[in-house]
Amino acid sequence: MTGQTGFARALTVAGSDSGGGAGIQADLKTMQELGVFGMSALTAVTVQNSLGVHGVHPLEPAAVADQAEAVLSDIGADAVKTGMLFSSEVIEAVCDVLERYAVRRLTVDPVMIAKGGASLLRAEAVAAMVRRLLPMAEIVTPNVPEACALLGLPEDAIRDETDMADAARQIRLLGPEYVLVKGGHLGETEAETRTECADVLAGGSDLLRVLRSPFIPTRHTHGTGCTLSAAITAYRARGLAMEEAVRGAKDFVSKAIAYAVPTGGGIGSLWHAAHRRAE
Ligand SMILES: Nc1ncnc2c1ncn2[C@@H]1O[C@H](COP(=O)(O)OP(=O)(O)O)[C@@H](O)[C@H]1O
Numbered sequence: 001m002t003g004q005t006g007f008a009r010a011l012t013v014a015g016s017d018s019g020g021g022a023g024i025q026a027d028l029k030t031m032q033e034l035g036v037f038g039m040s041a042l043t044a045v046t047v048q049n050s051l052g053v054h055g056v057h058p059l060e061p062a063a064v065a066d067q068a069e070a071v072l073s074d075i076g077a078d079a080v081k082t083g084m085l086f087s088s089e090v091i092e093a094v095c096d097v098l099e100r101y102a103v104r105r106l107t108v109d110p111v112m113i114a115k116g117g118a119s120l121l122r123a124e125a126v127a128a129m130v131r132r133l134l135p136m137a138e139i140v141t142p143n144v145p146e147a148c149a150l151l152g153l154p155e156d157a158i159r160d161e162t163d164m165a166d167a168a169r170q171i172r173l174l175g176p177e178y179v180l181v182k183g184g185h186l187g188e189t190e191a192e193t194r195t196e197c198a199d200v201l202a203g204g205s206d207l208l209r210v211l212r213s214p215f216i217p218t219r220h221t222h223g224t225g226c227t228l229s230a231a232i233t234a235y236r237a238r239g240l241a242m243e244e245a246v247r248g249a250k251d252f253v254s255k256a257i258a259y260a261v262p263t264g265g266g267i268g269s270l271w272h273a274a275h276r277r278a279e
């Protein structure tokens, strides 16, 4: 038997979601669906289902760093993403490894709070994320509350697309080459009249794009952010240009939301194979 040559590889550094919809599980499903060989460095085991996060068991920072090192020193990765990192110690340990292997195609999903409200990043770790991780990122993908936290703004400071664009430009000044501020949380209170979900991409020399997609009226949105950032990472691993990668990822996540599955009695999860049906 011969192996496949010329395949793209991606590494995710993130937490496990026992419910299967977010975290490492969403990342690996997305990478596989997009034809990329997915690998993982686990940061924490979360006890999670559709009703929320019931426990968080972080791994030792050295255990996280060793997993990333094992992957990068042997298999290699064409692109890397980070998700739930939990503590400043884990951020520091992961940054040391990414720096050592000169990882360039790095997507940072600055995961802070799960949809049910549980904290997936200690408050003290935001400073380490800003100081060490953001300058290494090729793209950072905050949702609206995360963008506020990165900029030290009150959590209701971003109210419309103009505010999202301002925030994206300001976060760029923290070091990442591109910033995608995601608008899934904007207008949550007007769900009945909402027609679209817009994300703002800033980067390159003077790129500013508003990426629009139809709003899908569903409560089953567990894993949207993880899936979007994993798809960007997979497309970058395959060598697509950044704007193309982000547009492709938004399309992938929209389809996965449209065919979301009502797993459990709470917030259900995306269906990562949906793009196959829609093609
Ligand atoms: N109900 C929805 N319909 C269509 N797109 C959505 C919906 N909810 C979120 N999205 C999209 O999913 C992606 C993730 O956004 P968001 O939910 O804001 O991130 P997070 O999961 O990090 O909170 C974005 O591209 C956003 O526009």
Ligand SMILES: Cc1ncc(COP(=O)(O)O)c(N)n1
Pocket: 014, 015, 016, 017, 022, 023, 024, 046, 048, 083, 084, 111, 113, 114, 115, 120, 221, 222, 223, 224, 225, 226, 227
């Ligand atoms: C382990 C883990 N990582 C990330 C999320 C965020 O999920 P979402 O994409 O719904 O914001 C989560 N709920 N659990």
